[in-house]
Amino acid sequence: MEVHEIVWEDFPVLQQELGAFETLLQSQFGVSKKNSYLDKLSLEVIKSGGKRLRPAMTIGAAMAGEYRREKVLQAAVGIELLHTATLVHDDIIDNASLRRNNPTVYASEGVSTAVFTGDYLLVKAVLSLVLAGLPVEYLKQAALGVQAVCVGEVEQYRGRGELPGFKTYLSRIIRKTGALFAASCLVGAHLAGFGEEIIKRTARFGAYYGIAFQIKDDLLDITGKKNSIGKPVGNDLKEGIVTLPVLMAAARDDNVRLELEGFLNTQKSGRINKREMARLLKDVTASGGLEHAKNIQRRYTAKAGRFLAGMPDSEGKEILSFILASTFKEV
Amino acid sequence: MEVHEIVWEDFPVLQQELGAFETLLQSQFGVSKKNSYLDKLSLEVIKSGGKRLRPAMTIGAAMAGEYRREKVLQAAVGIELLHTATLVHDDIIDNASLRRNNPTVYASEGVSTAVFTGDYLLVKAVLSLVLAGLPVEYLKQAALGVQAVCVGEVEQYRGRGELPGFKTYLSRIIRKTGALFAASCLVGAHLAGFGEEIIKRTARFGAYYGIAFQIKDDLLDITGKKNSIGKPVGNDLKEGIVTLPVLMAAARDDNVRLELEGFLNTQKSGRINKREMARLLKDVTASGGLEHAKNIQRRYTAKAGRFLAGMPDSEGKEILSFILASTFKEV
Numbered sequence: 001m002e003v004h005e006i007v008w009e010d011f012p013v014l015q016q017e018l019g020a021f022e023t024l025l026q027s028q029f030g031v032s033k034k035n036s037y038l039d040k041l042s043l044e045v046i047k048s049g050g051k052r053l054r055p056a057m058t059i060g061a062a063m064a065g066e067y068r069r070e071k072v073l074q075a076a077v078g079i080e081l082l083h084t085a086t087l088v089h090d091d092i093i094d095n096a097s098l099r100r101n102n103p104t105v106y107a108s109e110g111v112s113t114a115v116f117t118g119d120y121l122l123v124k125a126v127l128s129l130v131l132a133g134l135p136v137e138y139l140k141q142a143a144l145g146v147q148a149v150c151v152g153e154v155e156q157y158r159g160r161g162e163l164p165g166f167k168t169y170l171s172r173i174i175r176k177t178g179a180l181f182a183a184s185c186l187v188g189a190h191l192a193g194f195g196e197e198i199i200k201r202t203a204r205f206g207a208y209y210g211i212a213f214q215i216k217d218d219l220l221d222i223t224g225k226k227n228s229i230g231k232p233v234g235n236d237l238k239e240g241i242v243t244l245p246v247l248m249a250a251a252r253d254d255n256v257r258l259e260l261e262g263f264l265n266t267q268k269s270g271r272i273n274k275r276e277m278a279r280l281l282k283d284v285t286a287s288g289g290l291e292h293a294k295n296i297q298r299r300y301t302a303k304a305g306r307f308l309a310g311m312p313d314s315e316g317k318e319i320l321s322f323i324l325a326s327t328f329k330e331v
Numbered sequence: 332m333e334v335h336e337i338v339w340e341d342f343p344v345l346q347q348e349l350g351a352f353e354t355l356l357q358s359q360f361g362v363s364k365k366n367s368y369l370d371k372l373s374l375e376v377i378k379s380g381g382k383r384l385r386p387a388m389t390i391g392a393a394m395a396g397e398y399r400r401e402k403v404l405q406a407a408v409g410i411e412l413l414h415t416a417t418l419v420h421d422d423i424i425d426n427a428s429l430r431r432n433n434p435t436v437y438a439s440e441g442v443s444t445a446v447f448t449g450d451y452l453l454v455k456a457v458l459s460l461v462l463a464g465l466p467v468e469y470l471k472q473a474a475l476g477v478q479a480v481c482v483g484e485v486e487q488y489r490g491r492g493e494l495p496g497f498k499t500y501l502s503r504i505i506r507k508t509g510a511l512f513a514a515s516c517l518v519g520a521h522l523a524g525f526g527e528e529i530i531k532r533t534a535r536f537g538a539y540y541g542i543a544f545q546i547k548d549d550l551l552d553i554t555g556k557k558n559s560i561g562k563p564v565g566n567d568l569k570e571g572i573v574t575l576p577v578l579m580a581a582a583r584d585d586n587v588r589l590e591l592e593g594f595l596n597t598q599k600s601g602r603i604n605k606r607e608m609a610r611l612l613k614d615v616t617a618s619g620g621l622e623h624a625k626n627i628q629r630r631y632t633a634k635a636g637r638f639l640a641g642m643p644d645s646e647g648k649e650i651l652s653f654i655l656a657s658t659f660k661e662v
Contacts, residue, residue, distance in 0.1 A: 037485060037486070037489070038478075038482055038485060086450075089447065089450060092442065093446065093447070111442060112423065112424040113485055113488065113489075115420050115424065116420065116481040116484050116485045116488075117485075119416075119420060119450075119453065119477070120478055123453070123477045124478070126454075127474045130461070131467065136462065139461050140458060143454045143457065143458045146454045147369075147454050150447040150448075151368075153443075154369060154443070154444055154448075157443045157444065158368070
């Protein structure tokens with residue numbers, strides 16, 4: 001599998017709005033004397049990249065109706081900061097030294113500073129959403145989205161070393177990843193002036209997109225080259241986290257299941273047997289785990305597409321279509 | 332020095348409101364199936380006590396004007412949850428195993444779960460403030476309060492092993508502790524319907540109270556019995572944090588300064604020489620460090636009192652006076 005970076009240049013209107021978004025995003029961390037250290041760290045994390053998928057979705061959903069630029073960009077900043085805050089904290093949980101090919105705050109500054117950098121970003125995020133003029137109901141939805149991320153991460157953390165069922169895996173990734181994509185769309189659709197029906201539908205699009213996105217991410221953790229996602233390969237298994245391809249292979253092949261159990265037992269004791277892991281990943285591939293997971297991802301991509309199809313035609317809808325197609329393009 | 336627990340029973344109106352507050356606070360964590368684990372942990376932290384000083388201040392400030400009970404209690408819940416969230420995260424930074432005589436989330440569940448429990452509480456907190464109907468300007472002030480806590484904690488963490496000047500110490504504790512007490516008062520005074528002038532004055536009362544409170548806390552870390560504050564004694568020094576009494580003693584007594592530098596050097600290498608620490612604390616006391624810090628605390632207590640005196644007479648003002656007097660009562 002290859003990694004498909006989305007090329008925003010292919011969609012000039014979106015590219016332009018994302019440019020304005022980027023300026024607004026970075027301006028949140030005007031380096032004042034008072035907060036300079038946390039502002040500096042926040043800005044570094046922000047600038048280290050990321051595809052800006054969530055703000056792009058907020059902008060897309062908002063452009064599907066009446067586009068109130070200022071509010072939309074402010075809300076998109078809030079959404080991206082929520083995401084960034086959870087990333088900074090995830091890296092503590094995942095014991096991650098690299099993200100987007102840069103050292104994580106956790107790795108370079110230690111756990112203490114990473115905790116408060118994440119908090120700082122989280123508070124700034126909420127403030128952005130408030131400043132965007134979101135009514136209480138939608139602030140509540142965004143807050144529930146972040147809470148879902150917390151619950152999903154903690155469930156995954158507590159489930160380390162165990163082989164989850166498909167339902168457990170799915171409910172985790174809905175929370176961990178789906179909820180914030182759903183919130184991105186929800187907020188955009190609300191600002192577009194849509195009624196409840198279309199807002200809900202747009203949020204469902206975001207949720208299904210998020211599920212497919214996470215499955216793809218889990219596949220990349222196994223198949224990707226280190227540089228393509230900026231994290232070492234096999235990171236999930238090293239942390240004792242069993243994702244869909246492994247799960248599927250273990251369900252179909254007793255040999256894989258036994259190998260997996262052996263590996264997880266060793267992992268629990270804090271050791272990683274690299275040869276054992278390489279063999280496990282090879283057998284996961286041989287028994288069709290990757291292909292199976294890929295098919296499930298395609299199913300969710302298609303589901304997202306169907307929810308999108310139900311939306312009224314507009315440039316915003318085209319943006320969302322473009323994001324969906326670009327993310328899951330297969331060569 | 333003795334610890335003076337505030338006896339709310341001495342002020343029945345306040346006690347009654349705090350009872351209603353407590354019910355509302357705990358009801359935030361109705362254990363739903365979806366969030367049960369984080370709800371359960373949150374509820375344990377909440378129930379493990381705490382003096383509810385910040386909500387008491389919000390209630391007091393609110394009762395100084397037109398008391399809109401429902402909104403005030405909702406806002407007080409938000410304030411207490413902000414505080415609780417920062418405590419859960421502080422315990423990670425402070426490497427604390429006990430708080431209020433209970434194991435911390437960090438100690439019992441590990442750093443990962445503690446990070447997301449704090450996030451969960453933080454998001455719930457903001458939501459409570461939004462639900463209380465606070466206008467954007469005051470939400471912003473509350474958010475700035477939390478950001479100040481983050482900055483203060485990170486500054487203190489980064490300053491470990493160093494001897495700060497008085498100004499540095501003061502600016503840290505204003506952020507770490509003063510800012511949230513100020514926000515508690517600000518929010519209450521706003522809900523009371525006061526104009527900007529009185530709101531600001533009430534916030535200043537909170538800030539000075541907070542400074543005095545932190546100095547007292549720092550004194551207790553040296554003089555208190557383990558059980559009285561639920562944390563081991565000398566915890567700050569063990570973490571390489573130099574607080575006011577030590578700072579004052581070192582400024583007055585070269586011998587203490589040399590001992591301190593020696594101790595901090597050992598501490599930096601990860602070792603604690605208990606005998607060295609005991610001697611240092613004894614010499615801090617002998618050179619008047621405690622008394623000096625106590626005098627500075629009294630000065631800030633008096634400042635807080637002067638800001639309070641400028642408020643119009645009311646039951647709420649009496650509540651704030653009562654809190655101030657009870658916190659800093661000397662036998």
